[in-house]
Amino acid sequence: MTPATKSAKARPAEASTPLPADTPPLASVPADGLPAQLAYLTRVLKTPTIGRCWEPLAEQARDENWSHEEYLAAILQRQVADRESAGTTMRIRTAHFPQVKTLEDFNLDHLPSLRRDVLAHLATGMFVPKAENVVLLGPPGIGKTHLAIGLGVKAAHAGYSVLFDTASNWIARLGAAHHGNRLEAELKKIRRYKLIIIDEVGYIPFDQDAANLFFQLIASRYEIGSIMVTSNLPFGRWGETFSDDVVAAAMIDRLVHHAEVLTLTGDSYRTRTRRELLGKSRTNSN
Structure with missing residues (x-):
C-alpha cells in the first residue's frame, strides 16, 4: 500500500471519511466515520464476517504492504469461507442423520x-449432480450405515442437500402423505433434496401398499435425484421384503441403471470392535 494509506493508521478512529465522488447517495449511511459506515454497509449486505474482520485485516495489510486487491481478496475469502461453513453445518443438521x-x-x-478408489470417488460427491445412485449391500453390522452417513456428510460438505432415514420411516412418511391426499406434494418436496439416503432395506418386510409407495419414491427420483440405499439382502431376495417380485425387479432396475453397487464382505464391524474392546479390557486387568 502507499505511504498515504499507511498514514491512515494514525487518523483518529472516528474521523469522517467521505465516500468516493461517484458513490450513489445513501441517505441512511452514517456520516460519523469509516467504522460506522462499514458497520452499516456490512449489515445491509449481510456480510457479518467482513464486519468483524475488516479492521484487523486492514492492520495486517498495512503491516505487510498488501495491495488493495490482496486486501479485498483476503476479506472476501474470509466471508465466503464462513458462509460455506455455516451452510455445511445447516445441511448436516437438516439431513437428520442419527449420528x-x-x-x-x-x-x-x-x-x-x-x-x-471407488470409495474415494464417491466421497467427492460427483455422483450427486449426475443423479447417480449408490447401493451398499452386506450382512448386518458390517458398517453400511456408517459408510452411508459418511458419504452423506461428504455430500453436504460439497454443497448438496441430503435427507437420511430408515426404509420403514420413509414408508411411514409416504403412507401418511398418501392418506392425507398429498402424496404427490410430498414426493415433490423430497425431490428438492439432491441426495436421499434409505437405510436398512430388508430388515422389515412391507405389504403390497408399502411396496407400491416405496416404488413411487424410487421412480420419482429416476434420473432426477440421487438415492443411496443400504440393505442386508442381495437383490435376489428383495422380493421377500416387498412382497412382490415384479415390483422389486422394477425398483432394482431403476436403482442400478445409473449406480455404483458395493457388495461388502468381511467381519461384523460391531463384533470386531467389541472383541477389540474386550481384549484391551483383559490386557488392562492383567
Missing part, C-alpha cells in the same frame, strides 16, 4: 472387499 459419522473415523481394514 454424524465420518469416513475418516471408519476403519476400512475389516472390509478388504471394498475398493478404496
